[in-house]
Amino acid sequence: MKIEEKDVEYVAKLAMLEVPDAEKKQLAEQLSRIVEYVDHLNKLDVSGVEPTAQVVTNVKHAIREDRVEERTGSGEAGRRVGLFKVPKVITER
């Protein structure tokens, strides 16, 4: 499966990343090589095999009382008088 520059643009948009035009070609080539490599999984027949999301053993559900604790955010970016300030969410376009 070959990844084109337009695929890089599309995936970058989904991932909230900006990719400069100058880097698109190289990224498309690198990702194509990796995808080509992972494509060899297709040699395997996995019909009837259950997927494994996580190998967890001896886990008990950690449930605690719901109580108010100290604020845990600490990012200084945009932090003003106990709130996070961000640019406009709704813009005219």
Add this chain to the structure above:
Amino acid sequence: MNLSGVTAEKLVSLYKNKELTVTEVIRGLYETIEQTDRDVRAFITLCRDAAMEQASAVDAKIAAGEPTGSLAGVPVAIKDNMAMQGVATTCGSRILEGYKPPYTATAVERLRQADAVIIGKTNLDEFAMGSSTENSGYFLTRNPCDLERVPGGSSGGSAASVASGTSLAALGSDTGGSIRQPAAFCGVVGIKPTYGRVSRYGLVAFASSLDQIGCLSKTVRDSAQVLQVISGFDPYDSTSADVGPADFVQSLDAGIRGTRIGVPKEYFVSGLDSEVKSRIEAGIRLFESLGCRMEEISLPHTEYATATYYLIATAEASSNLARYDGVRYGRRQEGQTDLKDMYRQTRMAGFGAEVKRRILLGTYALSAGYYDAYYLKAQKVRTLLLRDFQNAFERVDAVLTPTSPTVAFKIGEKTADPLSMYLSDIFTITCNLAGLPGISVPCGRNSEGLPVGLQLIGNHFEEGMLLRLANHFEKAGGFQGANEK
């Protein structure tokens, strides 16, 4: 203060006999760091003031005859993807520049409660993504055995610190080999415990179904001691295993005669360096001479492990790293009038090339139309890889492999080709996919004097047996402290 030839175990006894004070050792250690770490560059942040305070507190306890923890006065380094309250935690990324966590990771807290002295935070590949520590957003770390070579990664700073004597033990994290491979490259011991054995509360998430905290040290005994301290159930980690306290140190010297060790034929194929192969074969004969029963086994799906890993790890990473948006943590790219532009430009400026590549690959694997073909398929192959090990552990107690197909490679050798870098993890990633414990123990050196690591993999929660095997191996082979010049 030169810590060469000194282990954590030895240092603790020197304090007890009042031959040294913690304060003089830690003060001297910072002087050593000023000299040697200019070349190696293992540390991103040093915690000198807090360390000196902790040192005098431990000295006071010893002087007063109060009981002290099992790591009293031992200098320990922490990989910089674990939170420490009020101490910069960068994860090797510019996007977390200036971020100081409001809480401390459980594993670090447990070290402190055992009276260890935290020296500083060590360098890593950005968000632990890499096998050489060249992907750090700050600077690269050099291998103390050969400064022209990489220390491995992603816990390269932790391994380099232990190997250069600027700490006696270090915490690392291992998602696909990030403790074991740098341990092998730098000639030290590194253990990645069973998934769930050590709390990950306070560990910055990379791939949540694979990440595990473990440790590195000069000797197997020191690793056993550190692991014993940091292990155990933690209600703050929903994947923490509810298993009783383990005494890894107590059982280190118990016999290993008759232990069945499997050697998977799929790990001795093309791509394995011939000198590494011959060192590992000598290691196999050493285990035989110790009375272990060696057996050839098959892990038939091994060739699919790397592809499976890079789909699952990147998919999880693309989701975990969505939180770095310039709002809650670290840096923000200012000057935007629109929220989404601010997100995009912050992420663009803050993430390095490898992190962006993995986010893109992971997003691709999860996107509509490709989810079944890539992500779901990889999860199914993961089941087959797990079954390979389940079948093997019906016949053998442990599995023996090389830790890495090569010795430490040269700086810059693999940076141009991401895929060749990914393939250097080929022997370590199956452990993570199957949630199993694995240890890398020094196994001699090649003709250029570069360390070779031997890996032992055990069934879930069999760290005690792995440490025991490694302890006997290290003593019989004379590998203890073999790194020291």
